Amino acid sequence: xxxxxxxxxxxxxxxxxxxxxxxxxxxxxxxxxxxxxxxxxxxxxxxxxxxxxxxxxxxxxxxxxxxxxxxxxxxxxxxxxxxxxxxxxxxxxxxxxxxxxxxxxxxxxxxxxxxxxxxxxxxxxxxxxxxxxxxxxxxxxxxxxxxxxxxxxxxxxxxxxxxxxxxxxxxxxxxxxxxxxxxxxxxxxxxxxxxxxxxxxxxxxxxxxxxxxxxxxxxxxxxxxxxxxxxxxxxxxxxxxxxxxxxx
Amino acid sequence: xxxxxxxxxxxxxxxxxxxxxxxxxxxxxxxxxxxxxxxxxxxxxxxxxxxxxxxxxxxxxxxxxxxxxxxxxxxxxxxxxxxxxxxxxxxxxxxxxxxxxxxxxxxxxxxxxxxxxxxxxxxxxxxxxxxxxxxxxxxxxxxxxxxxxxxxx
Numbered sequence: 001x002x003x004x005x006x007x008x009x010x011x012x013x014x015x016x017x018x019x020x021x022x023x024x025x026x027x028x029x030x031x032x033x034x035x036x037x038x039x040x041x042x043x044x045x046x047x048x049x050x051x052x053x054x055x056x057x058x059x060x061x062x063x064x065x066x067x068x069x070x071x072x073x074x075x076x077x078x079x080x081x082x083x084x085x086x087x088x089x090x091x092x093x094x095x096x097x098x099x100x101x102x103x104x105x106x107x108x109x110x111x112x113x114x115x116x117x118x119x120x121x122x123x124x125x126x127x128x129x130x131x132x133x134x135x136x137x138x139x140x141x142x143x144x145x146x147x148x149x150x151x152x153x154x155x156x157x158x159x160x161x162x163x164x165x166x167x168x169x170x171x172x173x174x175x176x177x178x179x180x181x182x183x184x185x186x187x188x189x190x191x192x193x194x195x196x197x198x199x200x201x202x203x204x205x206x207x208x209x210x211x212x213x214x215x216x217x218x219x220x221x222x223x224x225x226x227x228x229x230x231x232x233x234x235x236x237x238x239x240x241x242x243x244x245x246x247x248x
Numbered sequence: 249x250x251x252x253x254x255x256x257x258x259x260x261x262x263x264x265x266x267x268x269x270x271x272x273x274x275x276x277x278x279x280x281x282x283x284x285x286x287x288x289x290x291x292x293x294x295x296x297x298x299x300x301x302x303x304x305x306x307x308x309x310x311x312x313x314x315x316x317x318x319x320x321x322x323x324x325x326x327x328x329x330x331x332x333x334x335x336x337x338x339x340x341x342x343x344x345x346x347x348x349x350x351x352x353x354x355x356x357x358x359x360x361x362x363x364x365x366x367x368x369x370x371x372x373x374x375x376x377x378x379x380x381x382x383x384x385x386x387x388x389x390x391x392x393x394x395x396x397x398x399x400x401x
Contacts, residue, residue, distance in 0.1 A: 008281065050269055057272040073280035075287045088283060109264055110271070121318050135318055147312075154311030157318055186274065207261075214260030229271055230264035235279035 003030070003039040003084055004046060005076040006059045007233060008096050009069045011036045016062055022046065022055045030081055032089040035096055038063065039084065046077055060233045068104045070096065071233035095240050102248040103238070105203050106181060107231035111213060113172060113195040115165065115224040120192060123223050124160045131156060158191060165194035168223075172216055173197060179209050181247040184236035194224070198236040200247070206231075 004022050011031040019027040021040035029036040038059065046052065056074050063069045078084040089096070125132045134153050138146050172195050177183055180199040188196055201209050217226040237245070267275070 005286075053272050053276060054269060056276055057267055061266060071276075071280040073278070073282045073287070074276040076281075076283065078286050087286070092283075110267075110275075117317055118321060121314070122321050122323060125318060125321065125323060131318075132323070138315075139319065150315040151308045151311045153318070154313065154315035157314045158311060161314070189274075210261050210263060213264075214262035217262055218260045226262070228262050228264045229267050232267070232275070233280075235275045238279075238281050240281060240283075 001041045002044060002046075002077050002079050003037075003081070004042040004056075005072050005078060005084065005088065006038040006040075006056060007063070007069045007071045008088070008100070009036050009038060009063065009067055010034065010100060013063075013067050013069075016065075019059060019062060020055070021059045022052045027059055030084055030089075032085045033093070035089045035093065035100075037084055037088055038069065039078075042077055046075075048075065061231070064107055064231050064233045068100055068106070069233050070099055070103070070238045071235050092240055098244070099238055102245070103200075103234050106200050106234060106237075107203060107206070108198050108234045108236060109180075109201050109206075109209060109213075109228070109230035110186075110198045110232060111172070111176065111195060111216075112193065112227040112229070113169070113216075113220060113224055114190070114227070115161075115192040115194060117192060119223045120161060120164070121157065124157055124164060127164075128160055131160060161191060165191075168220065169194040172220070175216060176209070176212055179205060179212055182237060182245060186236070192224075198232075200234055200237050 006021065006027065009029075011029070011034050013029065013036055015027065015029070015038075021027045022042055023040075025040035025042065027038055027040045030039055031037075053074060060069060060071045078087065125135065131153070134156070138149055138153055141149065173183070173185075176197075176199060180201045182200045184198045184200075186196040186198060188194070199209070213226065213228050217228075220226065
């Protein structure tokens with residue numbers, strides 16, 4: 001039976017009791033010379049529904065509570081134990097070992113900051129007398145004549161929103177970056193999403209980081225919402241090909 | 249926003265929380281270790297979902313949505329707000345409830361993506377999300393084209 005692979009950790013890892021993965025199958029390890037793959041049995045053609053995606057993430061999140069683990073991207077399934085040992089653990093042993101020691105004692109914490117539409121646009125208008133004037137002038141023009149002018153106005157608002165988001169995003173990043181080992185900026189998913197960044201943080205620095213995020217949530221409370229996720233395994237900081245990072 | 253130079257320590261302590269489905273999709277399908285030849289799972293539907301999540305900013309419809317959202321705002325500090333007149337125009341031009349419907353759609357979509365209060369949403373499989381976000385987009389473009397059509401007649 002094939003195995004779904006969650007991640008790679010040390011062979012002497014202690015698994016939590018009753019750790020269940022995809023299709024409620026028990027999670028076990030396949031170990032080879034100090035390294036271990038976290039796996040559970042899965043069908044020949046595994047599916048990627050909500051339940052499977054969440055199960056993969058939950059197994060890794062449970063592990064990272066106490067252990068260092070290198071997360072695999074979802075969808076890695078290997079036909080049997082021998083191939084798994086050879087093509088994952090043996091073939092990539094030096095790099096996996098290096099990553100495990102570099103990432104030892106760290107977790108990933110993700111911070112997403114999203115403007116609330118009305119509050120952010122209000123801030124844009126209040127800070128730009130020109131845009132505010134433009135809005136009020138357009139309000140007195142009949143709708144059929146104002147269509148393109150409205151689009152122009154909207155375009156300028158969008159540009160100003162982007163500038164404001166860029167400034168606020170950099171400021172938040174600047175406050176958090178000194179408290180982490182490394183950070184990786186993710187894709188911004190809407191015009192109102194101004195920060196979506198993964199931070200690699202030492203376990204002993206977590207409280208300080210929690211405080212910093214709390215302060216940011218308070219400071220930006222008027223225009224936006226902070227979502228704070230973790231602890232996660234270091235999804236954004238594992239790369240089989242990359243060289244040693246600056247913080248290592 | 250100005251950052252206050254002095255903050256009492258421990259005043260605001262934020263605890264990180266577990267990821268929602270949207271957060272999970274964003275990381276586990278894109279980040280993490282990969283050994284390419286063993287990626288075997290079928291990701292049909294999910295790729296579409298992630299593409300759909302990228303809101304296209306540079307379009308007239310999007311700009312009109314920004315304008316509409318600004319026009320809705322009641323700026324209390326500002327005595328010369330043109331809001332009531334403009335709301336009249338929108339209603340006359342036939343958009344009626346549709347305009348706010350489109351804007352609600354945008355909000356719905358944003359909260360879906362970021363999963364801020366979407367515990368119920370989480371119970372649905374990914375394809376449902378995709379359907380609802382594309383219908384939000386459809387709604388928004390139909391409302392603005394209706395506005396235009398009426399204006400031309």
